[in-house]
Amino acid sequence: METVVEVEVNAESKPEVSKTSSAEKSLKLIADPVVYQLVRVEGDGRLVPATDEEVFEVEDLLDDGKCTRILADTGRDVECILNKKISSGILQSENLEACSDKSGEVLDLETNSMKSNTQIQERVPSLVPSTTDSHLSGSGECSNSQVGATGSESLKSSACNISKPDFSKLKGEICLNNLSVRELHEIFRALFGRVTTNKDKQWLKRRISMGLTNSCDVSTTTFVIEDHKVVKKGKEENSRIAEVKHSKNPFKGAMDKICKGSSSVAKKEVENQLNCSGKRTRNANVVYDHDRKDVLTESRADKRVRKPTKRYIEEVSVEESRETSGKVTSKVTESGHCQSSPQPSVQPIQNIRSDGRPFVMRQDSLGGSGIQIPYVSRVRRGRPRENYMTFMKLQPSEVGTPSRVVKKAFEMCDSRPDSEEGNNIVKAGSSPEWVQQPLISKSEKAEENSERFTEFAKDDLQLQHTDPSSYCSDDGIATVPTATGGMRRKHHRIWTLNEVVKLVEGVARYGVGRWSEIKRVFFASHSHRTSVDLKDKWRNLLRASFAQLPADKGVDNSRKNASVPIPAPILARVRELAEVEGQFPPNISGVKFAGHSVRDVHERRSGYL
DNA sequence: ATTAGGG
């Protein structure tokens, strides 16, 4: 069964837009953002471009007056057409930033929908999630009846991005956390029948999770799927059973409610659901706004959920220790109940919008000609270092192009104040002291380590003035992006042993996290090394120090190829400090073997200490 | 601006 429905496409792809001036353009985009085009909907839900005959056919249909309000309200349009002519079909509608904020109201929609939904609801096979919003967000304002006005050429581009959902691909246990982006993409496609280009894992997981559970509750990332149904959600006792395939049908979701609107029970249900899934209770306007926001900020929509910082945890835990623990659990269950409503027919609005479109838009605007957005590289961000500034005064012409010469020059300037930064590394690596550093029992470890550590530090200080000349002789490889191969190496500056020592000392004195303090005191002469750098370095040190522990081998000797082996005493000190600070080795038991060697190698290769 | 954490 083939049908014809309308599809909106963004006007950005229309030539007339590009002809206008930029000012007009923006105006135009606002005023005339949506164009409808015709596509044929195959029985299986696929969209194919409509032929000219079909376009005319629909136009005739419209001219007949059988369906008068084609573009005034997306939701109604579909229903209208469907009612007259179509036995099955889907509407792929994408009203991007356009359709102003004036939307029809739910009640309006309800009455209009009542007429025709009966025939449709059982037949529409689609899983395409973006349909529902067109129902709920019918906009009476963005009407420009251009049915068939734009050729079917541009249509193809939009249609070819829609693929058939194949839920049968999803089987067995799915643990979203363990999946790669690519795998997530596949699931996404299987689930929504669309290809997404979003690489944000979190976002993908969330979408998929929402799609699978049919709820906003995305706390779970492991699912067991059997026979097209999610039968189990991981790590939750009350595994909710969500019927996926049918309940996901947006038509059914919206229509059911509307259709049965006469039943007071059903009405109530709808209200509850609306209330539950977000402050949109009264009219579609709210829904639309919410939804639109979701579109525009889509990729950023799900901001990375950061786990609380150590300090935060400490503070909170201190507070919470005095409180009753019951409170927390009750809170959780309460909110959890609301978020994941048990009604399987609810299609959360947030879920409706998806990311297929922005991608298409971008493609269209670029004409698919492979034009790349110019990449602006920042060789250095933020305030230039002081020494660099002084150098700039002398060589103003070089400002825009931080060539190697420039870089080298300011690094020489730079090296003067901290002449101790010589490559004492070399000597450090050969010093017998660390090589024979024994592993000592914990009881005497602290004292011993401290002693050795300071000893080392002294040694390091002595080395400071030995050879100041060979400073970072060939560093400054801040290569810029190449048009073909991307970036080479960024401005890396290897950490000298001395710097490491300073850092460790700083941590010892000020504690972990006081990076700015440490920087101020211990790295005053080092114009580079931001507090962030210190933090990063400490993290690496920490890792290194604990990574070495279980290995129990000949400490630093084993890595000869390593750029700068960190002497055992330092690592021991790091470990010691870490324990004092309550820092624990990452993955203490998790990845023991593979993780250790692999990561360690990788670290070395990266050039970080 | 600082800090934390992920990449």
Added chain:
DNA sequence: CCCTAAT
């Protein structure tokens, strides 16, 4: 090292 979110 880079980036970003959060404070």
